[in-house]
Amino acid sequence: MFKFDSIFTRFIALSLVIGLVSFGITVVSSVGINASAQEKKKIAVVTDVGGRGDLSFNDMGFKGADEAAEEFGVELQVAQPASEADYLPNVRTLARTGDYEVIIGVGFLLTDAIETAAKQFPDQNFALIDAVVDQPNVLNFVFKEQESSALVGALAAMTAAHYDYSKVGIVLGIEIPPLWKFEAGYRFGIKWGLDYYEKVTGEKANVDLLWTYTGTFSDVAKGKSSANAQISQGAGLIYNVAGPLGLGILEAVKDNLNQRGKESGPPFMIGVDANQDYMGNGNKVLASGMKRIDRASYIAVKRAVEGNFKGGTEVLGLDDQGVGLSRYSLLVDFMQFGLKGDQIKEENIETIKENWLEMREEIPQFIWTGVNELENLIVSGNVTPPVPSTEEEMKDVRKEYP
Amino acid sequence: MLTRIYEQVKPILDSFLAGLIGLAMGAIIMAIWGYAPLDAYDALFTAIFGSFYGFSSTLARATPLILTGLTFAIGVRGGIFNIGAEGQVFMGALAAISVSLLSLPSGIHVLVAIIAGAMAGAIWSLPPSFLKITRGVHEVISTIMLNWVALYFGMYAVVEWLGDPQRAEKSISAATTSRLPIMVSGTSLTYALFVSLAFSLLIFFLLWRTTLGFELRVVGQNPAAANYAGIKENYSINSTFILGGLAAGVAGALQIIGHPPTYALYSDLSTVRNLGFDGIGVALIGRNHPIGVIFAAVFFAGLNVGARTMQITAGVPLEMVRIIQGVIIIALAAPELIELTNQLLPAVRNWINEVKTS
Structure with a gap:
């Protein structure tokens, strides 16, 4: 006969034995667990x-x-x-x-x-x-990613104007409705930033937007090629709204700096979601539009824990620190993640901190004041960045904030 | 008489001993890194046998593994080392999603999806078969390479053609009419299990009760003898590939139409990845026998399900759990692996020599 019997019985025997053993272990250990009552939630x-x-x-x-x-x-x-x-x-x-x-x-x-x-x-x-x-x-x-994106847009526009760049860029992933919030906020912020720049300095700056939907959230090379194209067209800052493609954007920024024999931007990248400021040694990512999952x-x-849990939807914005611009304290926290993930080395931490502080000090104070003012205006509800939910609305936003 | 009994019992003892050695090695590794082995194994076995929920989850996980295990097992029986199940699963899954774009009545739609998956898997098994028969390309090389082609083709298809317009991370879900109903509510166990079991029995019948199966096994055991007996070797090899492809393709389809909650592929195909490779382990533990494969798949799936509880109740991190699983699986597969290597080595040596001389 074929080997059916032997294999069949073998597995029955094996599973029986395993079953018995596990039963034994369960009995023994459950006695042990019951003895120590757990109180901790x-x-x-x-x-x-x-x-x-x-x-x-x-x-x-x-x-x-x-x-x-x-x-x-x-x-x-x-x-x-x-x-x-x-x-x-x-x-x-x-x-x-x-x-x-x-x-x-x-x-x-x-x-x-x-x-x-x-x-x-x-x-x-x-x-x-x-x-x-x-x-x-x-x-x-x-x-409310549109709020952090608005801050980032204002910062980018004013910084570009300050360094005499004619463009700011944004590199996005696949064009899906959640990404419109980033794009719309960024566009809104750029307009606001340029108006503020004119108000403070008295000169009108011409900074245009370059935007690219790469159609991917994983192809890092596309991040680099898109960023290269934007830099060659005169972009001074590029907002990464495509997750890991940021690595490619950073490469493009580094290449441009190397060609000109420089260490620190501009051009700068602007990070997204996490605090990505420490990437590229702390002087190539000017800021990050953070989403505070924590x-x-x-x-x-x-x-x-406090017993007032209720279902529903919370929309976290600038007012409850659910989104925001990257700050020094968060940089330190994220470098700890980077350290654990072997992304950065212990001995580089001090250099990164110094580079970062130096980079931010290079930017004139009135620009930071402007960004803070926009934040206050948004929190107090005096200014509201647009939130397009349909393709039509997004088209309108693109017309209003070209 | 005594030796007869011993021969019957020896394989059981082999596997049992191998399992014990695996568990012991795993325990030592856990102890070295400061985890409690007894707690971990307790969590593992109660996860599989401790509750109806656990056992249902195990069966749900075993469903595709039975089929990918069959792919490899059929291959070994027919004399080929077919590791193309991985890519064939991807193709089956893509086909099952594609046909869900059609609108059909529910019973027929399920059938169409399964057949489409099977066909896609079979078609993807043809190039290595063709290359082997006509050019003598070893199937290990061609199937591995085609697995990568299928992977990237799958990713491309999910993003470009089958993407969910609202959710960038996944493909569209299988139409509700093409989904297999859930068998035990509150678990992921669907009627896909029966499709899988039926297929396994069909292969069993085919291999041991039909002329085709007989010829296939003869070619697998002794090509020279098969040739002498007038069996068409190429025809038999091609059948072996196609049967394997059918099984893997069905596995892919079932992972779509019988896999709640998404009934879809993610853009990195991660819900169907490694099923083909796990199938090799399943086949080895199941001694390359269609019925053995069923039990091996259940055991293999149990380890997967237990990984969760080892992590959650015993606090052993996922990475460590996977090391332990690997050790146990290698130990269990060792007896068959040794046998297979002995069979395979001369063939590989011949092949290398042929390549060298040509």
Whole structure:
């Protein structure tokens, strides 16, 4: 006969033995666990495939939850997936225990997983960062990226005018509605910055916008070629709205500086989402339009621990530090991530700090005052950057702020 | 009599011993890095057998692995070292998404998606088959290279043609009419499991109950004898490739139409990646037998599911969990691996010599 019998019995035997062993271990260990009653509350962070060490979304989500966990004395559990197929099982496994005050999904990639799990476990609190799921037990966090982009736009326009550049640039990823917020805010900020520049200096600066949708969030080479094209057309600053393509933009900036035998910009890159100021030795990225994932996960934990957690959508803006321009203290925090991720070396940290401070001091004070003024105007509600949600509205924004 | 019993029991003992060695090595590694091995293994086994939910999740994960395991197993039976399942899975998945653009009644749509996936996988197995038969290109080389072609083609297709206009990170989802229903609510287990099992039984029947299967196995065991007996070797090799491609293609399709919650591909194809390579491990543990593959896939899937709980309840980080898994799998696959290497080495040597002399 064929070998069916032997293999069949072998596996039955094997699984029986494994089953018995595991049963034994379970009994022994469950006795042990029950003996020590757990009192500490628990929270969980579910990362996307980037996982810990991505120096961006996931590290920030962890940072906020970690700070909150320490502050409120709760235990933090991180679940990292091996692939996107693990998102839902990770969330479910955590939710099934019923031990967690809140389960935080970091990043829009977890949207479907959080939605499915939220329906299945209506009594479990979930938080979802950077996407929206319409469930009563999910607290969503989204960001007013148009506000940080407006600050960045004003800074870019005024800096370009100061250094006699005729253009500012923006390199974006795939043209999807979420990216319009960045583009619209940037355009709005440029106009505002140029008006302010004229008001302060008395001279009218001509700075135009160069914008490129690369159609990719992963092809670093396209970031470089787009940035090269913009620099050769006279762009002095380039806003990276394409994630990892920033590495390519930075390369283009470095090439241009090398050709002219210079160390520090302009041209400058402007970072996005995370604090990318330390990249390129601290004097090539003037600022970053930050999205504070850490604030969102902190708020989620705080609400859950304090017992006033409610589903809904929080839109974090400049007023609650959900978005903003990169500052010195955040630079220091992010260099710690960079250190852990082997992106920068310990001995370079001091140089980066010095370079960064020097770079920022080179920019005249009135420009920073202008950026602060725009921030105050936005926070107080006197000025509102546009938020286009349809293609028509985006076209109107492009006409109004060319 | 005693020796007969011993021969029956020996493979069981082999596998059991191998499993124990793997577990012990894993425990030592964990202990060295300061994690608690007992807690971790407790978490692992309770995850698989401790609850209905856990076992359902294990079966859900096993579903595609059964099929990719079959691809490799059929290959070995037919005398080829087919590691092209990876790329064939991608093609199957792409085909299943593409046909969801059609509007069809639900039962038929499911069938169309599965057939499309199977066809796409089979078509992707033709180039290595053709290259082997006509030019003598070794299938290890051609399938590995075609896996990369399929990967980048897949990424391109997801972004350029099948992209979700609202969500840049993924493709469009399979049409609701082409989805397989969830079998146990609250888990990811769908009726895809039965498709997978049925396919496995079909292959079993084909290999041991039909002329084609017999010829295929003879070519696999002894090409010279097959030739002497008048079996068309090329026809048999081609069939081996196609059968493998069909299995892998179905695996890809099932990962789309039977895989909640997204029923879609991500732009880096990560939900279908490594299924083909894991299939090699599954086939080796399952001793390249269609029925053995089913059990091996369940075990393999159990390790995957257990990885989650090892991380979440025992606090062992994902990276360490994967090291442990690797050690256990290598140990379990070792017996078959040794046998296979012994079979394969002379063939590879011959092939290298041929290349050198030509």
